[in-house]
Amino acid sequence: MKKLVPDYIEKLEVYQAGKPIDELAREKGLTRISKLASNENPLGPSPFAIREMTNALWDTHRYPDMAAHELKSALCELYRLKPQNIILGNGSEGIMGYICRAFLQPDEEVITSENTFIGFLILAKSVGAKLIQVPRLPDYKYDVKAMAAKISDKTKIVYLANPDNPTGTYITKEEFDYLMKHVPSHTIVILDEAYFEFAQDQWDYPDSMTYRYDNVITLRTFSKAYGISGVRCGYGFGHEYLIGNLHKVKLPFEPGLIAQKGAFGALKDYPHLKRTLELNKSEKARLVDYLIHHGINPISSVTNFVTFKTASEEASNDLYQGLLNFGVIIRPLRANLMPDHVRISIGTTEEMNHLYEAFDQILPEFIKKFGAN
Ligand SMILES: Cc1ncc(COP(=O)(O)O)c(C=O)c1O
Missing domain, CATH: 3.90.1150.10 (Aspartate Aminotransferase, domain 1)
Structure with missing residues (x-):
């Protein structure tokens, strides 16, 4: 062939x-x-999520709401955000795909840690980016100082899974502050917080909702603590400029109706x-x-x-x-x-x-x- x-x-x-x-x-x-x-x-899944998804089956002959008004409004209320700062996707991995498509070009550099979440590594490589994976510290934590030292003019993305999969370790507030001092404005930081809900009680965990950096995109998901990985729904927060450009490359009807409804129900079921x-x-x-x-x-x-x-x-x-x-x-x-x-x-x-x-x-x-x- x-x-x-x-x-x-x-x-x-x-x-x-x-x-x-x-x-x-x-x-x-x-x-x-x-x-x-x-x-x-x-x-x-939460019983609320099941009820919302079951009811929505009757409407599956229609395309879903492209603006995902109901789910976005619920997220805006929860995190005090504006809809233009939110993007939804088929899992947070779907949004990682949009990030790579919108912002990464062949040979641009991505800095991350060794052995981290494979899904992201595949997506970054799939657009021809050059991956720089920094070895971990002996206790398996990200070596934030070494990562910061690798940042150059060519660094387009720094990817942090916080907490990390597959080690379960996390970057502390102090480490995050250190890193952000070394990240230039031409570099986008992806803070992948797929396991945020499990880590949020750690006093030194840097909840990205309490920061407002123009070049940070936070990713969270309904697949883990919210229990609906099977329908694929994740969300991202970031500056309007970043989110607006992601919407240009996003498939219009992702996430689908059942995913939107399930996520809405899950979010309401504290x-x-x-x-x-x-x-x-x-x-x-x-x-x-x-x-x-x-x-x-x-x-x-x-x-x-x-x-x-x-x-x-x-x-x-x-x-x-x-x-x-x-x-x-x-x-x-x-x-x-x-x-x-x-x-x-x-x-x-x-x-x-x-x-x-x-x-x-x-x-x-x-x-x-x-x-x-
Ligand atoms: C660190 C991390 N990020 C993202 C994901 C993907 O989550 P989603 O189901 O939202 O695409 C996973 C799934 O295992 C993960 O471990």
């Missing part, structure tokens, strides 16, 4: 999602499956969000205790997942496959270039019990073979 795509597209690898429940059920003939692989909300955050807090503490009790030191996480190092790629795969046999899906991190690490999303109490039952069966042998970490 004649070469029809630029080199930078040919070199890309397709994004690998967490293993779907149905796939594992088919492969192993299992009925009890706990998916702890994609940082989703284990409680499911009790569901509260239950989600409480469950996450208690089950995450239980997981950390369990791991430490077995000699495994997890990375300190302010998110809805916990990541830890194993002895090797082989050990990570062994653990992953071993848990699959019991119907528990976790995430090995080879694609993040952390092949000797695995990530476990926090599930319901029942799902976590399932994990511990499986762990109890396989961990003694695993630790004998590979050591803890």
Whole structure:
């Protein structure tokens, strides 16, 4: 076949999602499956969101409201913003795609950390940008000083996942202030706050809503704490100039009607969000205790997942496959270039019990073979 795509597209690898429940059920003939692989909300969607989405099914012969008036108004009220400062998309990743399309040109530089959220890395590479990935500090945090030192005339975007996936670490207020002192006005900072709701209680977490930088775009999502990843809805905030230009490249009817309605319902259901955050807090503490009790030191996480190092790629795969046999899906991190690490999303109490039952069966042998970490 004649070469029809630029080199930078040919070199890309397709994004690998967490293993779907149905796939594992088919492969192993299992009925009890706990998916702890994609940082989703284990409680499911809020009942408000379900009601809004169900009612909206009757209107799906119509195009959705392009201005997404209802959802944008709810976001404006919550965050005291103007509609011209908000963009919606098919997940926050959809908006990352618009950012790359609108602002990035081939060979322009993007600075970020090593091993960070793959979705963004693929999008930046897909427009031919040059990625500069700065090594992390030994405690897995972003090395903000080293990132700032890499900024040059060619730096178009600095991408920060705060908190970060897959490590669960975060940049503090002080680190953010330091970085912003070194970011020139020709550089756009993407603050990807997909896990904001889980981290907001940290006293030194820099909630981007309390800053007003002209060159920062905040991204948040309904996929994680709000529990509707299946319908794809995310939102971004930024200066009118940035948001206005993003709207020029955005597909007009994204997000779709069901996503808009689901997000609206989810946003209004504060009790569901509260239950989600409480469950996450208690089950995450239980997981950390369990791991430490077995000699495994997890990375300190302010998110809805916990990541830890194993002895090797082989050990990570062994653990992953071993848990699959019991119907528990976790995430090995080879694609993040952390092949000797695995990530476990926090599930319901029942799902976590399932994990511990499986762990109890396989961990003694695993630790004998590979050591803890
Ligand atoms: C850091 C980070 N940003 C963005 C996303 C994508 O979220 P969405 O479903 O809103 O596209 C994810 C999903 O895992 C993520 O971990």
